[in-house]
Amino acid sequence: MRVATDIGGTFTDLVCLEFDKKSGNSLGVKVVKSDTTPSNFEQGILNTIAKGNINLKEIDFFAHGTTVVINALTERKGAKTALITTKGFRDVLEIARCNRPDLFNFNFIKQPPFVPRHLRFEVEERINYKGEINKELNTSTLKSILKTCKEENVESIAICLLHAYKNPKHEIQLLKEIFHLNSDIEIIASHQITREWREYERTSSTVLSGYVLPIAKKYLNNLEERLREKELRNAPFIMQSNGGITSINDVKSNPITMVESGPASGVFGAIALGKVIDKKDLIVLDIGGTTAKCALVENGQVKITTNYKIDHSRTKAGYPIQTPVIDIVEIGNGGGSIAWIDQGGKMHVGPKSAGASPGPAAYGRGGKNLTTTDANIITGRIHPDYFIGGEIQPDYSSIEEASRVLCEKLNASKEDVAKGILRIANANMVNALKLISVNKGHDPRDFSMIVIGGGGAMHGADLARELQVSELIIPPHAGVFSAFGMLMSDVRRDYIRTNVLTLSEKQKETILSIFSEIKDEAVLNFKADNYQQNEMKFTYYADLRYVGQEHYVKVMLTNFSKNTPLKTIIANFHSEHKKQYSFELDAPVELVNFHLVAEVEVEKPDFPKLRVTDRKVEDAIFDTKEVDFDDLGKHDTSFYRRELLEPNMMLKGPAVIAENATTTVVTPLHEVLVDEYGNLIITPQRTA
């Protein structure tokens, strides 16, 4: 049996794939949901295990994703952290990038640094941009620094020296000496987290890593302990932000890699599903309660970026973390997003969300604001018996109450307001989807769109129509797809290193030797987890740009070896640049970052197939009601139970397919085919 658990903001999900021991055939998927337990996250996992009646002794593979890191950061619940840096530069962390993103606001308040100035210490040393030592490290002040740290109850020390991405010698020396002087305080240095340049981003990454280090270690130790008590045989795997899993020991030494693990695993689940059904170009959309996230997958690959920030918005600079995170665009539009009207009389939806409590007006828990979910109810798209898993009926009087203000201000009917909310919410999501597709030079017609999360299937058909994607796919268990994705992930680590050089045959030796150095480091790391080099798979990327540019384009170096002609790589860059930015230049090309992906494939289960009985599609209909499809009109619409749909069944819109965790809306322009795995494949009606 294989189990994955995913701790989210509201719920902790568990997905269990069961097999027949003798035949190895799949027995199906078990899904368990339980409340997240913020004071003690591992308890939530134990609760799902108990609720699902799962015997850990029988589990061969246990993967886990957690919000413990992102929570500690956004709620400022991490450890008291100090910083040691190069003399003259302790204020880099506070000066940050000097920007004022809320640029028309002269009364702007800058976000404070995670380490106060009196805990930012300096040591004498200097390395230049070539990695040469200008000034030797002087550690004579370390004792007094550590004494102050002790007095101030510092729990964690972050070390970040100038140009350490190029030469970490002094950082390594500091790590050793501090450990020697005081082993109580956690220490972490920038080169352990990132080997890319930009001192503020590196310092911020290191400080935030230090900030979460004690809490994450404690959590992981507890989790390991509790699972061992329950006799789990193999150590659990931990989900990272790059879409791969890794050993629990590895993540303990660099826990910041877990920061965006939830969204990453959803996307990787979609990629794994895509492989099975032979779809390699995907747009993945995950709509939750507060936000919608989307990512683009090209030829089975999703881009990895290190331009990640927390607490970042249009008006806030945020805090950068240079760790490999899959390239996701997130916007403040989800099921709970609130509709509101500004002073000029314009309606907006989000980014404020009613959250889980009080939740949308329809929850009847005191929510006074109309949300996207309420709009879906008003238009008849959610069946009252399938509202939040069928646990309660929508509170129609509360919806009525919440819509009154909007109706008055807009001088419109409740129905029109609801349709307006859905149009605006959909337009916001379309803009985000265009950001990752059209704006990057991709034609959505070449892509399939996979929608997951509780709200994805409600809006998918409208968005697919607007974007003109070739088809829309709603997988089974779309509501817990993040956990599902972990069962489909491989062990993966990303190694990114800045080393700027001009791409020319002359430099080929250097390029090969840097890649081989990085590869050796990867092999060594994987060995620590008992993986052999022959199990490992390597993929090479380079971040390239025209000389003089600052930003780069990531280019995959297919089948990279010493025989790969550099001119092929350069040609690929030219065409990629043209695709993204509509022009290419007759200028020399520069390599900025070396990027190596090392992976070990994990044995994965087959996607379970659905059984076929002689049931007819009509047997799945449980109700017929009027649904408002906005510009496509109001229609008497059949409501189907998803659990009764079987492979090869076909149905035409207008239709609504209900299940516990989500609802799929099929417009009058679309039709649905159920494939052998139970995926709903939605396409435009051929005869429409």
Add this chain to the structure above:
Amino acid sequence: MEKFTLEIIQDTLVAAGDEMFQTLQRTSMSPIIYESLDYAVGITDVKGELLAQGNGVTAFLAALDSVVRATLEKFNGESVLEEGDVIIANTPYAGGGTHLSDVSVIYPVFYHKELVAFTVNKAHWTELGGTFPGSVSTVATEIYQEGLQFPFIKVKSKGKLNDALVDLIKANVRLPDSTLGDLFAGIAAAEVGAKRVISIIEKYGLKTFIKAKDDFLDYGERMCIEALKTIPNGDYEGVSEIEDNGFGEGPFPIKAKITVSDTEFIVDFNGSHPQVKGATNLSYSGLVTGCRSLFKAITTPSMNANGGAFRPMKVLCEPGTIVSAVTPSAVSVYYEVMVTTIDLIWKILAPLIPDKLPAGHMRSVCATFISGMHPDTNQFYIQAEPLAGGWGASATHDGNRGQLSCGSGESYNIPIEIREMRYGIEVEQYAFHNEGGGYGEFQGGNGQYVDYKIISDGAHVTGAFLGEKTKTWGMNGGHDGSYNYFMIIRKDGTKERHSLGTNIFLEKGDIVRCATATGGGYGDPKNRPKEQVLLDIKNGYITKKEAQEFYQI
């Protein structure tokens, strides 16, 4: 339901603005564009009314719509705009002009052969020729010394690149690859925006598009008028000054009279000093852009830029003053004058609306241009950048530290690790200083030092740091802050302090120290809680001596 469609079109226009913004940033060749984000992109209607703008800096708020209007004026007779044309312009005195380094790319958008909109961008190109590297000089006396002028020229005609113009540019600038790279980045960004505008029209129809943009402009005006009602009506006035023109002459007064009513906001600069010898002059177009940024800060700061939101504002000034300079006046340091005008209106209005405006900030862009030959590559380099400093405290919080001036916005500093590779300099320190000032119930943000050590064999520095003799202003009992200046620390230890300086020779090993001011304080220092003062001492934001003297602790 049409109402919602109009709103969606409006949001899509804003999204198109964002996309153009990113394209320019990601493809540009000038650090001042891709790091400082000293540029703006926008979409206007056929008359040049601003529909959407993506900004890096606040300073270009009047630049885009005005430059389109000036384009329409020029191509209104024998020469007309045709599909596939792209126009470039940088004339300071005409619509949208600031200084020559800021070049506009104007792209008329056609749909079925009909002109339907413009996409436009304006960006600071690092090099445009002229007497000194970086095309900025504090000792220029005529615009001819400041670089190439593009008086609304078609760089593309019916889709065909004007090769003669490209060759001319190539031959007249110091970093031709970078300059032409910026040109193509500007055209690419405008093309992207044009595609989006056309796709909107294709989807919703031209009629609905026009309705949406008219509705959007009216919406901007409504939002602005609502906000204007919260500013007390009345006539207010004040005086500021430009301390120096680069020739040791000055100060030169700038006068402003402001009239606020519920529907109008009029700023009258008549009575300001005539335009001066030197480059510390601002064109009328630059003046309007400065006034708009302050006006936006006090009316609709959280709304996207929209031409309707500026309808209630008027700027009056006779031609030929230091804030309405005419040809052939030099203007390359216009930004210092512009920031001074913003600061003047700010200082006049702040006591009336302390929830929108804090005490005085560094009040200078503190831009430096250091040029020389890179010691490793032997290539010519120009490091051009604005610097961060202290901002004023407000009625609710201490002033920010490490923030670029009000003329910037979503602009970034250049990382030390990147600049040390690119340029022949090494940074010795990057730190807050203790030059004093800014005491108050809320403390002004500390200014900072950046020390650049020259490691190439010789280099030159040009800088303009106004506020070398005038401190940033405190408010409501808060103390004034400190000064901006740059100082050359020679290898032998001699020090030279400057406000304005052009092409000063530096030897290998000399240090350029840039000092930016501490912001003004807010409220009586006596009201600052003791524990806060103690914490400031512990953090080194103030010294013990200052605490004793100004906080009695």
